[in-house]
Amino acid sequence: MAVPPAQILTEDDIYRTSTQFRLWSFSESALLSLRQNTHEAAVQQARSYLPESSLASLPSAQDELRLVQRYCDQIRSTSDFFQWPVNVKATAVQYLKRFYTTNSVITYPPKEIYKSVLFLASKTEGVHMTLSEYARRIKTDPKDVLAPEYKIIQALRFTLDVRQPFRALKGCLMDLLNLAAGTSAPLPFLNTTPQGLQDQMCALPPPPQGSRSQWQPPQQIGAKEASDRAHCAYAVARHLLDASALLTDVYFLFTPPQIYLAALKLSDPVLFTFYLSTKIPATAAAHDMIISTIAQCADMLASFDQKAVMSKDERARLEAQLDEVRDPGTKDLVGRNEEVKRGGMALGEVDGEKAERRKLAREKSFREGEDLFGPALTVQQKG
Known part of the structure; x- marks a missing residue:
């Protein structure tokens, strides 16, 4: 039986198998359309919780894009402050850009998201800094860093690899x-x-x-x-x-x-x-x-x-507007994150069924440990 010749893959062939090419490569028109649809969906959602008089305060799609760009620049300066490698900076910027292709700043203001994407990028790129140290150095609460992380990973479609030049x-x-x-x-x-x-x-x-x-x-x-x-x-x-x-x-x-x-x-x-x-x-x-x-x-x-990057004053004015039109369902990201961890239970409420399952699992694990290694050794006391 003849052996087929080995297939030689070029760099282009390899790149075309990547998630970056398959999920995050667009034509200019497709990218514009995706962002416009995201903006329109956020505006439509805002109609359900804002009075008609407040709709004029909603940012335009162009304002959204410029605000995201401003926070991409903020990621660059924060990464340089940490003296992290350039690949961390580039990965974090792409995470932020990818997140806002399907999410609006009306729903998730970037001032709450950019700290999380930078910390996530540092872990992805193998830079080791504890959450407490990271939060201390950027003067924020560790809970605020972790709260939107799962939402970010969902928006990234669980693809954390970023190919860079x-x-x-x-x-x-x-x-x-x-x-x-x-x-x-x-x-x-x-x-x-x-x-x-x-x-x-x-x-x-x-x-x-x-x-x-x-x-x-x-x-x-x-x-x-x-x-x-x-x-x-x-x-x-x-x-x-x-x-x-x-x-x-x-x-x-x-x-x-x-x-x-x-x-x-x-x-x-x-x-x-x-x-x-x-x-x-x-x-x-x-x-x-x-x-x-x-x-x-x-x-x-x-x-x-x-x-042409948005100035600090321009950013402050836009964010003051966003505070007034923010989706109330996403205002407390920390609270929502803790609620998800509790499985939807109220604070202090205990799910008896879950508690019993955990107790049984611990007992089973203990028994299996004894079956494998035998019971704990005991020392007889003399006299």
Whole structure:
């Protein structure tokens, strides 16, 4: 019986099996529609508990989006305050964005949610800080951090993995440094040697006017100067991934490789074109489509303006409005969380049936322990 050849999976194939691609990737129109439907559902719910005169105080869908963006920026600064790795920050921001695709700020104000998503992201990404220490350092009650956690995980559809472009950008830097040093792997489709690629990189024209990179070519460009150019482009692209990429919708619309390549394109377009030529032949069927997609992502990153993020005063005014129109069913998240833990029982009320089941379970566990290891040893007292 013939053995079928082994199937080789590309990075794209692997990414397409991820929950991020299957559940959290959208077209621009689909994402806009999802957010609009969420907003309209919250407004419809508000009609059931607000008088008609108060409906005008409800925020618009655009106000909601800007408030969420403001708290994404708050997550960035809080994570930096803790000096946590960038992957914690990026994961927490995506959790907040994903949560508000199907939940409205009218129902769950982000000032109550952002602390929980950041703590959840720290656990997901393996940063170890106790709840009490976390709550103490951000001056909040531990109960307020834990109360919305299950609701958040439900909204995330129990998918906690977030694919990010930071490692890929670091790998890109390593590739560029090898190209600059003439130690890259041979590329048969380019019909040139590592030394030839080094010469090509050293002969590249400087970044054009309008590039984000500040690198300026010296009189002569050798391996060291080409490496300096790569480091400079990396630093600018890394900053773009830490700001523009987290505060826009690129994670919903593009893949991690497309995002880091778009950041490199904005940083140094000449270096980007050279680097991409070492990965994808110009004759490849998908070449033009890839270039076009990266350009769209780069345009979105370039369009971000930090000054346009909602100010503290604007946020305070909007949150004062939200306090007046807040869904009363979600005002006490701590109380609701404790009620769920009690199985719907009132405070101090005891479910006799549940208590009896727990008692029987403890007794059974004790008996099984004795059957396995024997009864506890006793020491006879002399005399």
